[in-house]
Amino acid sequence: MKNSIGKRKGKRASSNDEFINGERQKARELRKTKWWRNKTSQGHCYYCNNPVPPRQLTMDHLIPLSKGGKSIRSNLVAACKECNNKKTHLLPFEWDDWVQ
Numbered sequence: 001m002k003n004s005i006g007k008r009k010g011k012r013a014s015s016n017d018e019f020i021n022g023e024r025q026k027a028r029e030l031r032k033t034k035w036w037r038n039k040t041s042q043g044h045c046y047y048c049n050n051p052v053p054p055r056q057l058t059m060d061h062l063i064p065l066s067k068g069g070k071s072i073r074s075n076l077v078a079a080c081k082e083c084n085n086k087k088t089h090l091l092p093f094e095w096d097d098w099v100q
């Protein structure tokens with residue numbers, strides 16, 4: 001028997017994109033919050049623990065969005081550009097903000 005109820009097939013590739021876009025948007029919003037300012041004001045990178053000027057810290061997802069990670073506080077850390085850059089699952093939007 002075919003399962004005719006439920007999701008349609010054909011455009012399912014976009015559902016993940018939608019998820020990622022939504023989470024990216026949330027991350028942008030979180031970056032404007034006091035919580036993020038407090039986090040970056042500590043002035044060091046989550047990964048290498050080197051001192052980094054707050055303005056040079058980037059927002060990084062511990063579990064990448066591409067792996068189903070979410071833009072929630074417990075999944076977000078402040079990382080220096082170098083460490084962020086080393087990560088395989090680089091999130092281009094985080095760099096967009098830097099390349100302004």
Ligand SMILES: [Zn+2]
Pocket residue numbers: 045046047048049050079080081082083084
């Ligand atoms: Zn680092």
